[in-house]
Amino acid sequence: MIKILLLVLAAIGVVFAAQVHIKYNPPVLALTLPGSDKDVASVVFHYVIKNVAFQGRGTHTTEGWLYQTRDVNADGADAITAYAVIYDVRGHILETTDRASLSLDRQVLATPSPRRIRAVIFRDDFNTYDHSKWTPEVSMYGGFNGEFQVYTNDPKNIFARNGHLLLMPTTTVSDSRFNENFLHSGHMDMRALFGTCTQDGNNGCVRNGGAEILPPVMSGKVYSVPTLRYGTVEIRAKIPRGDWLWPAIWMMPKTSHYGGWPRSGEIDIMESRGNAGDIGIGAVSSTLHWGPSPDQNRWSLTHGEKHAANWHNDFHTWRLEWTHDHILTFIDNQQIMSVVPPAGGFWQRGGFGGNNLWASGSKMAPFDQDFYIMFNVAVGGTNGYFPDGNHYGGVSKPWQNGSPHPKTDFWNAHNAWLPTWQGDNAALIIDYVEFKSL
Numbered sequence: 001m002i003k004i005l006l007l008v009l010a011a012i013g014v015v016f017a018a019q020v021h022i023k024y025n026p027p028v029l030a031l032t033l034p035g036s037d038k039d040v041a042s043v044v045f046h047y048v049i050k051n052v053a054f055q056g057r058g059t060h061t062t063e064g065w066l067y068q069t070r071d072v073n074a075d076g077a078d079a080i081t082a083y084a085v086i087y088d089v090r091g092h093i094l095e096t097t098d099r100a101s102l103s104l105d106r107q108v109l110a111t112p113s114p115r116r117i118r119a120v121i122f123r124d125d126f127n128t129y130d131h132s133k134w135t136p137e138v139s140m141y142g143g144f145n146g147e148f149q150v151y152t153n154d155p156k157n158i159f160a161r162n163g164h165l166l167l168m169p170t171t172t173v174s175d176s177r178f179n180e181n182f183l184h185s186g187h188m189d190m191r192a193l194f195g196t197c198t199q200d201g202n203n204g205c206v207r208n209g210g211a212e213i214l215p216p217v218m219s220g221k222v223y224s225v226p227t228l229r230y231g232t233v234e235i236r237a238k239i240p241r242g243d244w245l246w247p248a249i250w251m252m253p254k255t256s257h258y259g260g261w262p263r264s265g266e267i268d269i270m271e272s273r274g275n276a277g278d279i280g281i282g283a284v285s286s287t288l289h290w291g292p293s294p295d296q297n298r299w300s301l302t303h304g305e306k307h308a309a310n311w312h313n314d315f316h317t318w319r320l321e322w323t324h325d326h327i328l329t330f331i332d333n334q335q336i337m338s339v340v341p342p343a344g345g346f347w348q349r350g351g352f353g354g355n356n357l358w359a360s361g362s363k364m365a366p367f368d369q370d371f372y373i374m375f376n377v378a379v380g381g382t383n384g385y386f387p388d389g390n391h392y393g394g395v396s397k398p399w400q401n402g403s404p405h406p407k408t409d410f411w412n413a414h415n416a417w418l419p420t421w422q423g424d425n426a427a428l429i430i431d432y433v434e435f436k437s438l
Contacts, residue, residue: 001247019100020045020082029072031056033084033097034064041089044338047082049074057338058084059325065148071232071321079103114120122226122435129160137221137376138194140214141204146382147246147406153194158220165273167220167377169273169421170247171414175218183213211404216411227254229370232268233320236431237375241281241312242421243395245274245412246378246385247428249318251371258357258366262289262297265366269320269329269373272311273386274426277393281312286329286337288348290366292357298350304329304337315431323438324364373435377428382406 023030031045041059049072058065065084068193074080080102086095097224124133136158149169151157157168172178177193178186186209190197190383197205198412207214228251239247251267258264259368266289288302311331321328326340345363347356358365380386382401390396399406420426 019098020084022047022082022100022102024072024074024080024102024104026074027070027072029069029074029080029084031058031084032064032088032161033058033066039088040086040094041091042087044087045082045086045416046085047080049080050077052333052427054333055335056328057326057340059340060342068325074104077104118232118436118438120434121228121231121437122224123432124165125432126160126430127162127163128159129165133225134222135198135225137198137223138190138196139199139204140190140207141199141201142378142381144202144359144383145378145385146380146401146406147378148380148410149217149219150188150190150243151221151376151379152218153196154218157218158222163431165222166374166424166427167222167247167375167430168424168427169217169219169240169242169377169379170217171418172214183209183216185209186216187216213405213408213411215369216407216414217379219377219379221374221378224373224433225373226435227370228322228435229368230314230322232436233373234432234434234436235269235318235373236315237270237318238315238429238431239270239272239281239284239312240274240377240426240428241276242274242426243392243417244380244386245421245426246381247272247274248376248378249373251320251373253366254370254372258361258422262291262294262299263357263366264369265290265371267320267322267327267367267371270318270331271385274312274420275392275395278307279391280393281310283290283307284311284331284336288327288337288339288367291350292352292354292367296352298346301349302327302337302339303337304335306331306334306336312425316367322367324362324368327364328366348380373433375428375430377426380406380410 019030033043044055045058045067046055056067056069058067059269081099082099085093088094099125138153140150156170159166173180175378188207190205235249249270254266256264268287270284272284283305285305287299289297289299291297316331319330329337341363347358362368384401388400397407403409
């Protein structure tokens with residue numbers, strides 16, 4: 001049987017070494033899988049240190065496949081074991097290698113080679129809401145997603161409490177200044193109401209109620225003043241539960257070095273939906289957005305999801321690992337997304353024609369610039385993130401994405417969805433955020 005399997009694998013061009021080669025020179029762990037790679041789309045390396053399992057996506061080289069990481073602490077470990085899983089372009093497993101093992105000398109590990117310690121360059125534990133570190137968005141802009149909220153700087157939407165930052169959605173009519181008539185026929189001027197407006201796109205600063213109502217929900221969104229280019233980002237947070245809530249933890253470039261969105265990139269560390277079930281709090285995702293134009297955004301090539309019964313039920317730790325070779329995301333050390341661009345960078349990965357707009361950058365371009373982090377809770381929208389249809393555990397979506405008045409349709413159903421927004425459970429709650437340099 002084994003002989004027949006080897007003949008089949010050889011026939012389709014998949015011929016690899018029987019085991020992964022393991023090298024550990026503290027703090028660098030290198031896993032290699034020599035061999036030919038016809039019909040192989042990816043290789044994922046699995047390794048175990050001190051009974052903790054890790055994994056990482058390999059990079060194709062002329063010698064086979066390689067995975068390297070500095071995020072390793074093998075002090076006190078007797079051995080490192082590893083194997084590789086080989087996938088075709090459809091995501092089917094072609095081969096799983098035998099398990100390899102590298103024995104470790106504890107005395108050698110006790111006096112490791114000189115190593116570069118990743119320095120913490122920014123951390124906030126949110127004992128207060130520090131305005132020198134965070135800038136709120138104050139606008140009805142909605143990112144051209146057709147979202148239903150207005151972002152404010154009001155303390156009821158953005159505030160720190162008990163060492164946490166809370167971004168809390170509230171209904172507009174719960175503010176004593178507004179009522180139902182205001183939604184339908186009022187005049188919302190952000191500068192007059194909140195003292196500033198940070199984004200005037202899509203009538204973000206001034207709107208009138210009429211054929212479509214004014215934003216029926218107020219919410220919070222903040223941008224970090226500190227930025228990062230390569231390193232790790234760690235966030236401990238609790239995502240909200242509430243129908244049609246859309247929380248996000250994401251990063252955008254400080255300057256649009258390569259041009260307007262998505263040319264200069266976007267890093268979504270976490271997105272989720274507040275509804276119950278697998279399309280809601282049962283799933284969290286990570287995505288990179290990139291491409292020469294919005295209609296050529298290749299986000300689907302750099303997207304990952306992690307499913308569970310309920311990600312809302314507790315705090316979880318998200319981590320972004322961003323190097324000169326790859327971008328990885330994790331939740332509680334479980335990998336969500338792995339992106340390793342080829343030698344030709346993201347232009348090659350996207351299969352684009354014409355002149356490479358990222359040719360002046362590295363192979364990680366556009367993800368080779370300074371990015372800041374953002375936290376927000378959006379509501380609804382018409383861009384398809386909440387797809388039409390009955391996907392929500394028996395709960396009917398109250399608007400259609402093509403409706404001429406989706407906000408009105410949404411608000412008319414508030415007796416159905418508002419009871420699911422229960423206090424702090426409807427907020428995105430951030431315990432801490434930390435940037436470390438590479």
